[in-house]
Amino acid sequence: MPEMSVFPGVTRRDFLKICGGLAALIGVGQAGVADVAQALEQIAKRPNVLWSDFQECLGCSVNLLQSRTPEVANLILQQISLNYHEAVMAAAGDQAEQNFWDTVSGGDFYWIVEGAVATKIPGAMTVHGETSMDIVKKTYPKAKATIAIGSCACYGNVQAARPNPTGAKGVAAFLKEDAGVANPVVINMSRCPGNAEDTLAALTYVLVYKKLPELDSVGRPVFLYGDLVHNNCERRAHFENGEYIESFGDPHCADDWCWFKMGCKGPVTYAPCPVTRWNGHQSWCIKAGPCIGCSEPNFWDTMEPFYSPVPDINAPGIGGISDNTFTGILVGATAVAIGAHLVGTTVTHRLRGGGPMEPSETLPGSGTGDEGGE
Amino acid sequence: MAKTTVVIDPITRIEGHLRVTCVVENGKVTDAWNTCTLFRGFEIFMKDRDPRDVWHYTMRICGVCPTPHGWNGVRASEMAMGVERMDDNTRLIRNMMEASQIAYDHILWFYVLNAFDYVNVPNALKAKPTTPTLKAVQDTLKTFVASGQLGFLANMYWDNPGYKLPPDLDLELTAHYLQSIEMQQTANDAGGVFLGGKYPMIMNYAPGGCTQLPGLEDIITYKQRMETVQGFVDTVVVPDLLAIAPFYIDLAKVGRGVGNFLSWGVLDEKSQDPYDRLFPRGGIYGGKLVAEKVDPDETKMYTKHSFYPDSLGAGKHPLDVGQEPQEYVDLAPVSGSALPNPKYDWTQAVRYGAQEAPMEVGPLAQMLMAYLAGRTEAVQLVDSTLAAVGAAGHPEILISALGRIVARVLKLKINMDNAQRWADDLLANMAAGTTAVNSMPEVPDSGEGKGGWDAPRGALCHYVRIKNKKIDSFAAVPASNWNFSPRDDKGVRGPVEEALVGMPVADPAQPLEILRLVHTFDP
Numbered sequence: 088m089p090e091m092s093v094f095p096g097v098t099r100r101d102f103l104k105i106c107g108g109l110a111a112l113i114g115v116g117q118a119g120v121a122d123v124a125q126a127l128e129q130i131a132k133r134p135n136v137l138w139s140d141f142q143e144c145l146g147c148s149v150n151l152l153q154s155r156t157p158e159v160a161n162l163i164l165q166q167i168s169l170n171y172h173e174a175v176m177a178a179a180g181d182q183a184e185q186n187f188w189d190t191v192s193g194g195d196f197y198w199i200v201e202g203a204v205a206t207k208i209p210g211a212m213t214v215h216g217e218t219s220m221d222i223v224k225k226t227y228p229k230a231k232a233t234i235a236i237g238s239c240a241c242y243g244n245v246q247a248a249r250p251n252p253t254g255a256k257g258v259a260a261f262l263k264e265d266a267g268v269a270n271p272v273v274i275n276m277s278r279c280p281g282n283a284e285d286t287l288a289a290l291t292y293v294l295v296y297k298k299l300p301e302l303d304s305v306g307r308p309v310f311l312y313g314d315l316v317h318n319n320c321e322r323r324a325h326f327e328n329g330e331y332i333e334s335f336g337d338p339h340c341a342d343d344w345c346w347f348k349m350g351c352k353g354p355v356t357y358a359p360c361p362v363t364r365w366n367g368h369q370s371w372c373i374k375a376g377p378c379i380g381c382s383e384p385n386f387w388d389t390m391e392p393f394y395s396p397v398p399d400i401n402a403p404g405i406g407g408i409s410d411n412t413f414t415g416i417l418v419g420a421t422a423v424a425i426g427a428h429l430v431g432t433t434v435t436h437r438l439r440g441g442g443p444m445e446p447s448e449t450l451p452g453s454g455t456g457d458e459g460g461e
Numbered sequence: 462m463a464k465t466t467v468v469i470d471p472i473t474r475i476e477g478h479l480r481v482t483c484v485v486e487n488g489k490v491t492d493a494w495n496t497c498t499l500f501r502g503f504e505i506f507m508k509d510r511d512p513r514d515v516w517h518y519t520m521r522i523c524g525v526c527p528t529p530h531g532w533n534g535v536r537a538s539e540m541a542m543g544v545e546r547m548d549d550n551t552r553l554i555r556n557m558m559e560a561s562q563i564a565y566d567h568i569l570w571f572y573v574l575n576a577f578d579y580v581n582v583p584n585a586l587k588a589k590p591t592t593p594t595l596k597a598v599q600d601t602l603k604t605f606v607a608s609g610q611l612g613f614l615a616n617m618y619w620d621n622p623g624y625k626l627p628p629d630l631d632l633e634l635t636a637h638y639l640q641s642i643e644m645q646q647t648a649n650d651a652g653g654v655f656l657g658g659k660y661p662m663i664m665n666y667a668p669g670g671c672t673q674l675p676g677l678e679d680i681i682t683y684k685q686r687m688e689t690v691q692g693f694v695d696t697v698v699v700p701d702l703l704a705i706a707p708f709y710i711d712l713a714k715v716g717r718g719v720g721n722f723l724s725w726g727v728l729d730e731k732s733q734d735p736y737d738r739l740f741p742r743g744g745i746y747g748g749k750l751v752a753e754k755v756d757p758d759e760t761k762m763y764t765k766h767s768f769y770p771d772s773l774g775a776g777k778h779p780l781d782v783g784q785e786p787q788e789y790v791d792l793a794p795v796s797g798s799a800l801p802n803p804k805y806d807w808t809q810a811v812r813y814g815a816q817e818a819p820m821e822v823g824p825l826a827q828m829l830m831a832y833l834a835g836r837t838e839a840v841q842l843v844d845s846t847l848a849a850v851g852a853a854g855h856p857e858i859l860i861s862a863l864g865r866i867v868a869r870v871l872k873l874k875i876n877m878d879n880a881q882r883w884a885d886d887l888l889a890n891m892a893a894g895t896t897a898v899n900s901m902p903e904v905p906d907s908g909e910g911k912g913g914w915d916a917p918r919g920a921l922c923h924y925v926r927i928k929n930k931k932i933d934s935f936a937a938v939p940a941s942n943w944n945f946s947p948r949d950d951k952g953v954r955g956p957v958e959e960a961l962v963g964m965p966v967a968d969p970a971q972p973l974e975i976l977r978l979v980h981t982f983d984p
Contacts, residue, residue: 133610142501145476146524146661152573153646153660160639164605168612173473177577177617179976180469186616208786210768211500211807214478215470245501245521252502252786280524280661336898340673349672365659366650375658375665376672379517387518392511394667394901 123295133165134294135196137187138172139226141219142212142246142255143202146280147237148174154283155367162287170196173214184215191229197290198230200240201281203247204261207254223258224266232293233258234274237281238381241306244279248387259306274299275306278358279381285311285363305384307357316353316378319361322346329404346373347402350394352380463487466800467969469976470498474574475984476525477941481957482801483975485966490975493954493961494800495945500768500807504784507935512538512904512927513668515935519923520662522937525569526916527661528562528653529727530939533912533923539668540910541925542902550890550898551670552729554656556883557683558663559728559914560876561652564690565645565660566917567824567873570983571698572641575866578977579705580634581624582614588632598636618971625708634705637697644693651686651880655679670899674891684884691877702870703849709863710850716862716978718960720748721818722826723755723943725913725920728879735913736834739879740872742913743830746818748860752833757913757922760938761817763810765950766803774809775950776817779936780909780924782809806947810955811938821956822919822943823982824869825859831875832856838878842871862960865981904930916940918983944982957982 103124110119140148152159152175163169169176171187178186190196204219205211212219227233235258238244246255256264262271274293276286289308292300300308317323325331326345333339333348345351356378364371372378380390396402463486470480478499484492507518519534520527532555547555586603590596605611626634649660656675657663665672675683726735726742735742736754743752762782764774769785787804813820820826831839843856846867852858859868890896908927915921919940926934946955954962957979966974 133608133612135610140478142499144521144524144527146521146527149524149661152569152642153649155646159642163613164601168610170612170615172613173471173478174475175573176473176613176615177582178615179471179473180972182616182618183471183473205500208500211786212478213498245503245518246506248506250506252505252784253500255501279521334900335667335672336670336674336900338896341676366654367646369650370654370658372658372664375656375663376667377664381662387506391514393514393517394511 123291133168135190135193136167136169136199136290137190137196137226137230138169138199138201139214139222140173141200141202141222141240142205142253143237143239144280145174145201147201147239147283148172150280150365151283153366154287156284157287180215191226194229194231196230197293198226198233199286199290200233200235200258201237203239203243203255204258205253206256206261206265207251211253220261220265223261227258227262227266227268227271232274232290232299233272234276234286234289235259235306236276236283236286238277238279238384238386240281241275241277242384245387247385272299273306274302274308277305277307277312277382277384278360279386282360282363282365284368285359288363303357307382311359311363312357312382314357314359314362316356316358316360319359320353320373321361322373327403329402331404346377348396348405349377350379350392350396351377352383352386352390352393352397353378354400355390355397356380356383358382465969467966467972467975468799469972469979470496472976472979472984474577474980476523477984479945479979479984481961481975481979483961483964483966483972484800485969488965488967490961490964490966493958494805495947495955495957495979496801496806497808497941497945500786502784502786503937504782504935507932509931512541512925512930512932513901515923515925515932516666516668519937522939523916524661526562526566526918528558528657528663529914529916529921530923531663531666532559532914533921535666535668536912536914537910537923537925539902541908541927542668542905542910543908544669544899544902546733547729548670548897548899549731550674550887550895552731552733553883553887553890554671554675554898555666556728557880557887558652558657558665560687560880560883561648561656561683563727563876563917564648564651564687564694564873564880565653567869567876568641568645568648568690568693568698570917571701571870571873572638573645574983575980576634576638577614577617578973578980579624579709580626580638581619581631582635583619584624584626584628585632585635586628588628590632591629595632595636598639599632602635618973621968621971621973623967623973626705630704630708634701637701640693640697644690647686648690651683651690655682655686667901669901672898674896674898675887680884680888684881687877687880687884691880694874694877698870699874702867706850706863706867712863712866712977713850713858713861715964716865716960716981717748717860718821719819719956720860721746721813721820721956722829723813723820723822723920724826724830725755725757725915725922726830727827727915728876728883739831739836739875740827740915741830741834741836743833744813744820745826745829745833746816748857750829750833750856752830755813757911757924759814760922761812761814763812763949765810766947767806767809768804769809771950776812779922779938780926780934782936783934808942808945808947810946810949811942812946812949817949817951819946819949819953819956819959820920820943821960821982822915822940823865824872824917824919825865826919827915828868828872829856829859836875838875839871842874846871862978862981869983906930907933919943941982941984945984957984
């Protein structure tokens with residue numbers, strides 16, 4: 088018999104392989120494998136996880152079901168105790184609610200939230216006759232950590248698009264603005280849908296290090312969201328060369344040219360998509376079309392129209408685009424590269440709620456494309 | 462005899478948020494109400510947006526079936542932009558995406574969303590495993606149960622006598638449940654991931670056509686993965702259905718519902734005629750098995766029993782209704798005998814045509830339309846299934862709770878058996894030098910368009926009206942809007958409410974039968 092590890096039925100060798108995968112995901116590399124293994128082995132009991140669904144489409148849960156690392160069956164049978172998940176759990180109604188509230192009163196659980204909290208029309212989101220506001224108020228203080236998966240639970244997402252008819256808010260904003268929690272601690276795993284594999288990596292980080300990862304100004308783990316999509320995009324070289332897809336169906340789609348002119352929001356979007364990718368790390372959006380910026384707060388209002396190029400960016404072979412609709416003004420034959428650092432400044436500025444960028448702030452940097460980590 | 466009110470809130474293992482209230486008298490449901498407990502307001506916040514972006518919004522209506530929501534959104538907006546016909550490559554790419562979606566969706570439903578209503582997982586511990594795989598699954602289950610942390614399996618009605626399978630079958634189905642998770646991923650990979658970029662929320666549609674012609678390697682990947690899934694459907698899903706159906710044959714006698722069926726059709730043939738689709742468009746009334754022509758513009762909305770002003774619906778066309786939520790809605794608490802208030806649902810009641818008929822939608826409707834249109838595969842599969850249960854020549858017995866499950870599995874099989882055809886035809890187009898996909902049209906000052914293409918769970922149509930180059934009005938009428946309609950202005954129950962009436966309930970504290978019936982509609 089192979090040596091048993093903390094996961095029943097998993098050999099020591101496979102266990103270390105899993106640890107290696109998790110270590111890579113949480114950004115500690117091979118040096119951290121032993122740490123991860125030790126921490127997981129010390130967990131005698133599978134950690135209790137509650138997964139709540141509020142104003143959502145279930146897309147994050149569907150992405151959870153697409154997870155390969157960890158494999159879903161291993162996750163729910165051997166790694167965590169998923170005591171509540173409306174789409175997965177067997178029980179319904181009163182019995183389901185008993186599972187939820189028994190776990191909450193025990194206080195020994197991690198809470199994952201999918202979906203926004205309805206604040207203007209509280210009755211727009213109820214479970215078992217309780218509003219999403221009441222459920223958050225009662226559950227948040229008891230959770231060992233709260234993770235918001237997907238842009239709904241992070242920032243309200245599509246239902247919060249203007250005029251936000253139901254007053255949809257992310258969990259952290261609701262706690263701060265409506266529930267009197269001065270400094271709510273929520274790990275925001277934004278994007279639409281939420282990426283479950285990355286979210287489980289964040290949960291692993293918390294389980295292993297017993298602390299929160301460093302978060303950016305909108306609550307996202309820096310180890311995952313610290314860089315622009317544009318900086319790690321495999322099509323970046325085509326951007327630098329001024330090689331753009333000019334229309335959908337363009338023969339250069341086959342050459343994997345850059346989607347910038349078709350409206351790609353990669354230059355103003357912080358997310359690990361090009362690195363960790365999706366659905367078992369097999370693929371990501373750029374393979375099929377331009378990025379719509381789904382990891383950024385209020386992207387439905389700030390990124391639209393999705394098929395118009397990002398304004399105020401100097402792109403190689405194009406120059407500055409000052410209008411929402413691309414007008415095709417060529418300022419010179421020489422490619423003018425943008426610096427990643429500069430675009431970062433643009434986004435940070437917008438997130439702070441600043442006014443329009445001054446033209447001087449969008450001057451091109453030296454731009455070799457390597458500055459991403461700055 | 463005892464009369465009691467049974468409330469299930471939340472109905473779990475579905476997409477969305479649903480409460481069902483039933484009055485149970487003498488062991489049977491005598492009245493029922495379904496309540497969607499979520500409102501988001503798509504019709505409100507999509508107003509004045511760029512019409513090219515419609516499909517990105519509509520995919521977020523349902524994260525379980527974003528692909529048909531994408532099809533309907535992109536089709537409605539491109540039609541409003543003057544694109545009447547898809548180029549043939551776009552038709553085939555969209556079919557491949559849909560075939561991948563249908564495969565994943567129905568496999569997910571059969572096992573993850575539905576199986577626990579029939580498969581008693583703890584009972585599998587009593588089985589005598591006949592293969593190393595089954596032994597390994599049973600060992601994993603033993604360890605799981607022995608840990609005392611029952612997690613996602615906790616507190617189900619496992620001691621309910623309504624579970625009928627012998628332990629060996631419970632174990633086998635549990636093993637297939639675990640295998641199905643990988644298979645629905647494989648199905649999603651085929652279209653959603655390798656053609657669409659990721660899943661859910663694909664990226665390769667665009668008004669007018671698709672973003673690009675897929676690469677050869679991705680088309681081959683699609684073919685390989687769909688072949689793997691086809692093997693799973695033929696050797697596991699269909700045999701599983703045939704193995705468990707005899708134990709639950711009583712479900713063929715209950716849950717008949719309204720007997721009216723509607724499908725807009727799905728999976729386009731070359732003509733792009735909706736009556737020519739693999740699953741053709743059509744309507745059936747009063748259980749009379751004759752398919753009639755139907756028109757998405759004959760869809761009518763009613764709001765007397767929904768959380769909107771009574772006058773909002775009043776039989777209007779979806780584009781003329783909009784949404785005007787009431788400021789605050791007080792749902793009756795879940796306890797005792799409280800019945801719903803007169804207004805009890807965020808869903809608007811949707812009815813069809815001059816008859817203002819409540820219509821059942823879904824795989825049963827889709828299979829009936831294919832059968833009545835004489836689609837060879839549908840006729841053969843339905844007839845052989847009927848013969849196998851001793852009901853040759855009586856397709857009407859499909860109109861039941863069990864019939865919905867059978868229809869979903871047969872439809873899945875037909876989908877798999879045609880999945881290669883879309884890819885092969887695309888390859889043939891490419892080999893013949895037809896490599897174009899339409900590019901994006903200009904947004905006109907005004908225009909109107911609609912979809913009309915079934916999601917796996919039933920008839921789905923999005924409607925778009927453009928004015929001043931912006932979205933002037935948008936309306937979504939998805940499958941659960943039809944099936945889970947509340948009562949209409951005349952007080953007529955919706956399809957699920959009607960199907961629930963007459964359902965036997967052995968133990969109101971464990972309303973397993975209600976859960977089963979609701980799940981047959983795949984909410």
